Amino acid sequence: MDFILRAQDLHLSFHGIQALAGVSFDLSPHEILGIIGPNGAGKTSVLNCINGFYHPQHGRIVYAGQEISFWPPHRRAQLGIARTFQNIALYPGMTVLDNIMTGRVIRMRAGVLACSVYAGPAHREHVTQRAIVEDIIDFLEIEEARHHRVADLPYGLQKKVELGRALAMEPRLLILDEPMAGMSLDEKMDMARYILELKEVRHLPMILIEHDMGVVMDLCDRIVVMDYGKVIAEGPPVSVQRNPDVIRAYIGQEVGTTQG
Amino acid sequence: MSIRPAGDFKISYAQDMAVLDSTFNRVGFGALLAALVLAPFWLREFIFLLTTIGIFAVGACGLGLLTGFTGQISLGHAAFMAIGAYASAIITGSLGLPFLVALPLAGFVSFIFGAVVALPSVRIKGLYLAIATLAFQFLTEYAIIHMAGGVGAISVRAPSIGSWQLRTETQFYYMLLVVWVLSGVIASNLIKSRIGLAFMAVRDRDYAAQVLGIDLLYYKALAFGIAAFYAGIAGSLWAHYSRLITPEHFSIVTSIDYVAMVVMGGLTSVWGPHLGAALVILLSQGLKIITPEVIAVLPVFAKIATPLREIVFGSILIALLIWEPGGIAVLLKKLKRKLDLWPFAY
Amino acid sequence: MSEFILGGLMNGLAVGSIYALIALGFALLYKSTKILNLAHGELVLFGGYLAIALSNIVPLPVAIVLTLVAAAVLGFAIERVVMRPLFGQPLLSVIIVTLALGYIVRGVMVGVWGGDTRQFPGITGGVLSIGGIPIQRVGVWSAATAVTLLVIFWLFFRYSLAGIAMRAVANEQLTASTLGVSLRRVFAYAWAFAAMAGAVGGILLGLWLGVNFALAFVGLKALAAVILGGLDSIPGAIVGGFAIGVIETIVGGYIDANIIYGFKEIIAFVIILVVLMIRPYGLFGTEHIERL
Structure with a gap:
């Protein structure tokens, strides 16, 4: 087995509107796969099929040797599929700490009774978990914001917190939906650094949707290009960049020139 | 950012996560407990007020967990209280089991009803859930009246612990106080724990909770179950306190009172339900006491004496929600912050 | 038996037409403001009480206009x-505030006019026979009025500018407001309209059955009607209103008389629960798909 995730011939439509029309790709265990394409190409729909929000009408999702096409989202998450969202799905009223802590909920074992007593096992467990969360806070360099409400934080920082929450799950596959959208150059560089470190040090496979072509070309090992719910090109960045179909999909605009 | 008195630093994660996390809170909590323990001495014949507040605070605590922390609206909380009350009456009456067994058992019976009612709550959300619980409230009332016959009234035995009969108001109050404090502490523990985190995740953004591996069905059912458990305990306490129960005690009006308690008290505060219960009970009991006095002075009001509670209650509810949507808990927090900084404005 | 069903159908449709009118106000308010008005029943009560009180002073038509x-x-x-x-x-805050509003309106009504059932002065009973089925004369007139008003309201929303603005807001609040539709004005109209629809319902039901504080429960029947029809659907509210009237009269009446007593009063809630279990968005409502 040389893939951790396989999407096979995914078809998805809503009330007659075809969102996906036969999407297939594999993700190997240590790679970063980029998915690019114009708006409305179906990129996020693919992610929603992988993590279980949508169930494709046709096609299969195989993850770590198991077919998971019909599993509910929370069970896929328990298997180690973590993701972030295009427009940040944090808990705005909770602190940074609590937000990241929610990523640990599935790793905690205290039962209802232990939780109602709290002193003893549940509390000890909570303190251990807190240490793990602090490591993540360390990694993302957001110690200052620890006790702040997420709603009060700037956008770039929120994106970091969301990554932190996904990491708290100790994922075995990380899906990032536009992790750098709306970020400043500095913040983008930080985010790229985290992503590379996760790849080099933790060997975490990732799927990345991103509109910043420079980032995609630099970070990804392989790229899938989508348009109108179909894969129109696939391969290493260099070959995708030169692919005439890809250039056409971006309407005459050469992919290489948008680098910044 | 929370503002804490200078000099109260935390040097371990355990300290940072303690329930009572500052000297002010610890001293305040101790003083409150002392006042409650000594209440029969300073409240004297008005101790019944505190007993009533306590019983409803227990129930409101459950609704606070469900609505405030899990975000599920219930307009049928009194129905679960009714289930607990009637269960307790039957357990101590026909089955002849002691009160100390009946109390938790009534809670568990309600728990099961609550968890079952929750099953559809995964499909229906928000408004629709509110409407479904409203329907459940009316159907429960109807079912009880039909099963109990007549107006649905049954009498309940006085509670006893072992061979010790709780006959006086004060004895009952102390028993209640133990249950009350326990339920408050347990609710606060649950919120601090893994379960509380999961609840809040479900409340704030359910799809994000799923992505974190949190099973919506399980946690919603658990929240409904726990809320119903609390209501069941409150129902059992109420049954053994009032000694005669009718479905009228647990009507839609009581359900609305419960929602008013948690909303007015403060939805996202562990203290909210207690503060809200105190406010609502004092308000309605206070109006009962004051109205005859007012009528004696101003006979014009005689005509609206009965609906006066509704009018005043409704007006205060609206005024409070417009003035401070966060409820009394937030008002108190703001007050404390002002006092901390007094006499300077910064 | 067939006479029972036919009679039930007639009476059910008659009372259903009034429910439909009340439900219309409810649904319209929800559609344009997204507020579930649990004080709607009290608005019905308001109309009934006020019209009776006024009709003791001025002629009935004047009283009705003043009430509106x-x-x-x-x-x-x-x-x-x-x-x-x-x-x-x-x-939740908004729901609870509408409940509180209901408390206030009901408290004032009962406080001023008392809890006894009151009749409009000068309304004579009398029973008409339509196709051999007896039905009260007032009922027929009330139903006819309700149907006429339903048609007028429908035309209003279809073709008047205010109606179009309301529908635009219902569709997408933000977009409508950027196009120059005043949200405040639409909300104000929606509330005024809901109160008027409720009041008319109260008057029509009051003419037929008399007015007491239990009239507020009609609000819950309107709730059942809109849930059945689909919360955000105007035609749904109308169909739902007729359906609730008929089901309540025939099914509720039958079970009430033959199986368990008092069932007619709660059948609306049974319908609510069943609809929510099977098809939460109702017969004509739009199914909400979450976009992530």
């Missing part, structure tokens, strides 16, 4: 004084 004006003013006042400051507050 008062209802509109009440609607505007509720929107201005209570609802506007709460704009953007969580769902």
Whole structure:
């Protein structure tokens, strides 16, 4: 087995509107796969099929040797599929700490009774978990914001917190939906650094949707290009960049020139 | 950012996560407990007020967990209280089991009803859930009246612990106080724990909770179950306190009172339900006491004496929600912050 | 048996037409403001009580017009004084505030006019026979009025500018407001309209059955009607209103008389639960698909 995730011939439509029309790709265990394409190409729909929000009408999702096409989202998450969202799905009223802590909920074992007593096992467990969360806070360099409400934080920082929450799950596959959208150059560089470190040090496979072509070309090992719910090109960045179909999909605009 | 008195630093994660996390809170909590323990001495014949507040605070605590922390609206909380009350009456009456067994058992019976009612709550959300619980409230009332016959009234035995009969108001109050404090502490523990985190995740953004591996069905059912458990305990306490129960005690009006308690008290505060219960009970009991006095002075009001509670209650509810949507808990927090900084404005 | 069903159908449709009118106000308010008004029953009560009180002083038609004006003013006042400051507050706060409003309106009504059942003066009973089925004369007139009003309201929303603005807001609040539709004005109209629809319902039911504080429960029947029809659907509310009237009269009446007593009063809730279990968005409502 040389893939951790396989999407096979995914078809998805809503009330007659075809969102996906036969999407297939594999993700190997240590790679970063980029998915690019114009708006409305179906990129996020693919992610929603992988993590279980949508169930494709046709096609299969195989993850770590198991077919998971019909599993509910929370069970896929328990298997180690973590993701972030295009427009940040944090808990705005909770602190940074609590937000990241929610990523640990599935790793905690205290039962209802232990939780109602709290002193003893549940509390000890909570303190251990807190240490793990602090490591993540360390990694993302957001110690200052620890006790702040997420709603009060700037956008770039929120994106970091969301990554932190996904990491708290100790994922075995990380899906990032536009992790750098709306970020400043500095913040983008930080985010790229985290992503590379996760790849080099933790060997975490990732799927990345991103509109910043420079980032995609630099970070990804392989790229899938989508348009109108179909894969129109696939391969290493260099070959995708030169692919005439890809250039056409971006309407005459050469992919290489948008680098910044 | 929370503002804490200078000099109260935390040097371990355990300290940072303690329930009572500052000297002010610890001293305040101790003083409150002392006042409650000594209440029969300073409240004297008005101790019944505190007993009533306590019983409803227990129930409101459950609704606070469900609505405030899990975000599920219930307009049928009194129905679960009714289930607990009637269960307790039957357990101590026909089955002849002691009160100390009946109390938790009534809670568990309600728990099961609550968890079952929750099953559809995964499909229906928000408004629709509110409407479904409203329907459940009316159907429960109807079912009880039909099963109990007549107006649905049954009498309940006085509670006893072992061979010790709780006959006086004060004895009952102390028993209640133990249950009350326990339920408050347990609710606060649950919120601090893994379960509380999961609840809040479900409340704030359910799809994000799923992505974190949190099973919506399980946690919603658990929240409904726990809320119903609390209501069941409150129902059992109420049954053994009032000694005669009718479905009228647990009507839609009581359900609305419960929602008013948690909303007015403060939805996202562990203290909210207690503060809200105190406010609502004092308000309605206070109006009962004051109205005859007012009528004696101003006979014009005689005509609206009965609906006066509704009018005043409704007006205060609206005024409070417009003035401070966060409820009394937030008002108190703001007050404390002002006092901390007094006499300077910064 | 067939006579029972036919009679039930006639009476059910008659009472259903009034439910439909009340439900229309409810649904329209929800559609344009996204507020579930649990005080709607009290608005019905308001119309009934006020019209009776006024009709003791002035002739009935004048009393009705005055009541409608008062209802509109009440609607505007509720929107201005209570609802506007709460704009953007969580769902629960708004629901609880409508409940509190209901308390106040009901408290004032019962306080001023007492809890006894009151009749409109000068309304004579009398039973008509339509196709061999007996039905009260007042019922027929009430139903006819309700149907006429339903048609007028429908035309209004279809073709008048205010109606189009309301539908635009219902569709997408933000977009409508950027196109120059005043949200405040639409909300105010919606409240005024809901109060008037409720008041008319109260008057028509009051003419037929008399007025007491239990009239407020009609609000819950309107709730059942809109749930059945689909919360955000105007035709749904109308169909739902007729359906609830018929089901309540025939099914409820049958079970009430033959199986368990008092079932007619709660059949609306059974319908609510069944619809929510099977098809939460109702017969004509739009199914909400979450976009992530």
